[in-house]
Amino acid sequence: MSSAAQPCTDWPLLQAVSSLADLRHLPIERLPELAAQIRAFLVAKVTAHGGHLGPNLGVVELTMAVHRVFDRPEDTVLFDTGHQSYVHKVLTGRAGGFDRLREAGGLSGYPSRGESGHDVIENSHASTALSYADGLAKAQRLRNRTAGRVVAVVGDGALTGGLALEALNNLGHTPQLPVVVVLNDNGRSYAPTVGGLAAHLTALRTGRSDPAHNVFTELGLAYLGPVDGHDVVALENALRRARDLGTAVVVHTVTVKGKGCEPAEQDAADRLHAVGIVDPVTCRPTAPVPRSWTSVFSEALVEIGRERQDVVAVTAAMAGPTGLAAFAEAHPQRMFDVGIAEQHAVASAAGLALAGMHPVVAVYATFLGRAIDQVLMDVALHRLPVTFVLDRAGVTGPDGPSHHGMWDASLLSVVPGLRLAVPRDTVTLRSLLREAVAWDRGPTALRFPKASADPPLPAVATEDGIDVLTSSGGPDVLLVSFGPLAGECVRAAAMLERRGVGVTVADPRWALPVPPALVELAGRHQTVVTVEDNSRTSGLGAALAQLCADRKVPAAVHTLGLPRRFLPHGSRADLLTWAGLDAAGITRAVVRARQRTFLSLRDESLS
Ligand SMILES: Cc1ncc(C[n+]2csc(CCOP(=O)(O)OP(=O)(O)O)c2C)c(N)n1
Numbered sequence: 001m002s003s004a005a006q007p008c009t010d011w012p013l014l015q016a017v018s019s020l021a022d023l024r025h026l027p028i029e030r031l032p033e034l035a036a037q038i039r040a041f042l043v044a045k046v047t048a049h050g051g052h053l054g055p056n057l058g059v060v061e062l063t064m065a066v067h068r069v070f071d072r073p074e075d076t077v078l079f080d081t082g083h084q085s086y087v088h089k090v091l092t093g094r095a096g097g098f099d100r101l102r103e104a105g106g107l108s109g110y111p112s113r114g115e116s117g118h119d120v121i122e123n124s125h126a127s128t129a130l131s132y133a134d135g136l137a138k139a140q141r142l143r144n145r146t147a148g149r150v151v152a153v154v155g156d157g158a159l160t161g162g163l164a165l166e167a168l169n170n171l172g173h174t175p176q177l178p179v180v181v182v183l184n185d186n187g188r189s190y191a192p193t194v195g196g197l198a199a200h201l202t203a204l205r206t207g208r209s210d211p212a213h214n215v216f217t218e219l220g221l222a223y224l225g226p227v228d229g230h231d232v233v234a235l236e237n238a239l240r241r242a243r244d245l246g247t248a249v250v251v252h253t254v255t256v257k258g259k260g261c262e263p264a265e266q267d268a269a270d271r272l273h274a275v276g277i278v279d280p281v282t283c284r285p286t287a288p289v290p291r292s293w294t295s296v297f298s299e300a301l302v303e304i305g306r307e308r309q310d311v312v313a314v315t316a317a318m319a320g321p322t323g324l325a326a327f328a329e330a331h332p333q334r335m336f337d338v339g340i341a342e343q344h345a346v347a348s349a350a351g352l353a354l355a356g357m358h359p360v361v362a363v364y365a366t367f368l369g370r371a372i373d374q375v376l377m378d379v380a381l382h383r384l385p386v387t388f389v390l391d392r393a394g395v396t397g398p399d400g401p402s403h404h405g406m407w408d409a410s411l412l413s414v415v416p417g418l419r420l421a422v423p424r425d426t427v428t429l430r431s432l433l434r435e436a437v438a439w440d441r442g443p444t445a446l447r448f449p450k451a452s453a454d455p456p457l458p459a460v461a462t463e464d465g466i467d468v469l470t471s472s473g474g475p476d477v478l479l480v481s482f483g484p485l486a487g488e489c490v491r492a493a494a495m496l497e498r499r500g501v502g503v504t505v506a507d508p509r510w511a512l513p514v515p516p517a518l519v520e521l522a523g524r525h526q527t528v529v530t531v532e533d534n535s536r537t538s539g540l541g542a543a544l545a546q547l548c549a550d551r552k553v554p555a556a557v558h559t560l561g562l563p564r565r566f567l568p569h570g571s572r573a574d575l576l577t578w579a580g581l582d583a584a585g586i587t588r589a590v591v592r593a594r595q596r597t598f599l600s601l602r603d604e605s606l607s
C-alpha cells in the first residue's frame with residue numbers, strides 16, 4: 001500500500017473466509033489476494049483503534065500457511081507473546097470484533113481463551129511458547145495422542161529470552177517430541193534484535209552460514225529453512241515437511257515487519273510495532289500526542305547522565321518505549337540493550353553496580369515480575385545501588401491483564417532494603433529520580449503510569465519528607481495518595497470539604513518501606529484511607545495498616561486499590577473509575593470509612 005493511496009475499505013474475499021475450513025478450501029492461487037485484503041483490513045482497523053500493526057502485517061502468509069497445514073483439535077497452535085495474533089483472529093471467525101479492538105468488552109489485542117477455543121495460551125510476556133509447547137507435547141504423548149503436533153510461532157526477539165533458550169535446550173534433548181517451532185525472523189524486536197543469536201540468524205538468513213549446521217541442530221532439533229515467509233507455497237511445503245518429521249523441528253521463516261504498509265516498512269524506530277489512533281494512510285497521529293511521563297523521565301536521565309559518568313542505562317529490548325533511546329543517543333557507551341532478557345538485565349546491572357556504576361534499569365512494571373529473584377538475591381542481598389524505573393505502572397488500559405502493572409509494589413514490598421518512590425507528577429518524577437540515583441546504600445525503584453503528564457501538583461507543606469497536598473488541619477480524615485492518584489485524592493478532598501468533612505491529603509513520595517513519619521501522621525487522624533493503583537491487599541495500604549497495628553497506633557486504616565484479580569482490557573480512566581479510584585469513588589470510600597470508624601468508636605464507648 002503506498003502512502004499516497006486511499007485506504008482500501010473493501011475485503012470481499014476476507015469476508016467469504018470466515019472459518020479455518022473456508023481457508024483450507026481456498027485454492028492456493030487465491031492466497032495472495034486474501035493476504036492483500038487481510039493487510040488492508042488490518043491497516044484500516046488497527047489505525048482506527050490502536051494496536052500492534054507492524055508485527056501482524058509481517059505474519060499474514062505465515063499464519064495462513066500454519067492454519068492450512070495444521071488443524072485443531074488434533075494440532076495445537078501457540079503464538080509467543082501473542083501480539084502477532086490478529087491474523088489468526090481474522091481467520092478464526094473474529095474479523096467482526098476488530099471494530100471494538102482493545103475496547104472494554106471488545107476484542108482483546110492478544111490471544112484470549114474467553115474469545116475462542118483456537119486461543120490456547122494468553123500470556124503476552126515473551127518467550128514462553130516453546131515451554132508450553134514442550135509440556136503440551138509431553139502430555140499428549142502420555143495420553144497416547146500421538147498424531148497431534150504442537151506448533152509454536154515465535155519471533156527472533158522472543159528467542160533472545162532465557163526461557164526460550166531453556167526450552168530449546170530441553171526440546172532438542174527429548175526424542176520424537178512433535179513440536180514445530182515456526183521462527184518468525186524479521187530481524188527485529190522493536191529495534192533490530194541484538195546479540196549473538198540474532199547475528200547467527202542473520203548469517204543463516206543471508207546464506208553467510210551453512211544452514212545444515214546451526215545452533216538448533218547442535219541442540220538436537222531438526223532445522224528447515226530459511227524460507228521466504230511471504231511465499232505461501234514455500235511455507236506450506238516446509239510446514240508439511242516439518243509436520244511429517246514427528247520430532248522437534250525449527251522452521252526458520254524470514255519475514256518483513258510491517259510488510260505491505262509503506263509507513264510501517266519505512267519506520268526506522270520500530271516498524272510501527274504498536275500504534276495509537278493514527279491516520280490510515282500516513283500512519284501519523286490524528287491528534288497531538290500529549291506529553292508522557294516516559295518523555296519526562298527520558299529527558300531527566302539524559303541530564304543526569306551528563307553530570308554523572310557512573311550512571312549507566314540497561315534495557316531489555318525496549319530502549320524506545322521506555323524512553324532510554326535518548327540516553328543511548330547522548331551517552332552511547334553507557335547504554336546496554338541486553339535483548340528480551342529481564343533476568344539477565346537485572347543480574348547484569350548487579351555486576352555493573354558491583355564494579356562501581358549506578359545502573360538505571362528501565363522496564364515496564366509488568367515485566368519486572370520476570371526478574372524478582374534477581375532483584376532479591378543479586379541486587380538487594382548485596383545492597384547494590386541499582387535504580388529500577390518502572391514504566392506502565394498501575395492500570396495500563398487496552399493491553400489488558402498481562403500488561404497492567406499492578407503487582408510491582410506488592411512484589412517489591414517484600415524486598416529488604418529496597419526503597420520505592422511513587423512520583424505524583426512529572427516535577428516529583430524528576431526530583432525523585434535524582435534522589436534515587438544519589439542513593440548508594442541499596443536498590444531503589446520508581447514507578448509511573450502510561451498516561452499523559454498532568455499539570456504539577458505542588459505541596460502546601462512538607463513534614464518529615466511527607467508532602468501535604470491539602471489540609472483541613474483537623475484530626476478527621478487522612479487520605480494517603482500513591483503516585484499519580486494524588487490528583488484524584490485532592491479532588492475528593494474538595495468534594496468532602498463541601499460536605500463538611502475535614503481531609504488532609506498526604507503524599508509519602510517514598511512509599512515503601514512505609515516512612516515512620518506516615519505512621520505518625522496516621523496516628524493523628526481518626527480515619528485513614530490509602531489510595532493506590534496496585535493490588536489493594538498487598539501494597540502501601542496493607543503495609544501501613546500492618547505497621548499501625550504492630551505499633552498500636554489507634555488509626556483505622558482503610559485500603560483502596562485494585563482488586564486481587566486479573567483486570568480486563570479497557571481505557572485506563574474507565575478501569576480506574578470502575579475500581580473506585582477516581583475522585584467520586586474515593587469520596588464514597590471515605591464516607592463509608594468514616595461510618596465504620598464512627599460505629600467502632602461508638603461500640604468501644606458502649607463496651
Ligand atoms: C518479557 C517481555 N519483555 C518485553 C516485552 C515487550 N515486547 C513485546 S513484543 C516485543 C518484541 C518482540 O520481538 P519478536 O519476538 O521478534 O516479535 P516481532 O514483534 O518482531 O514479531 C517486546 C520486547 C514482552 N512482551 N515480554
Ligand SMILES: CC(=O)[C@@H](O)[C@H](O)COP(=O)(O)O
Pocket residue numbers: 081083124273274321392399450
Ligand atoms: C506486546 C508487548 O508487550 C508490547 O508491544 C506492548 O503491547 C506495548 O505496549 P505499549 O504500546 O504501551 O508500549
Ligand SMILES: [Mg+2]
Pocket residue numbers: 155156157158184185186187188189
Ligand atoms: Mg522479530
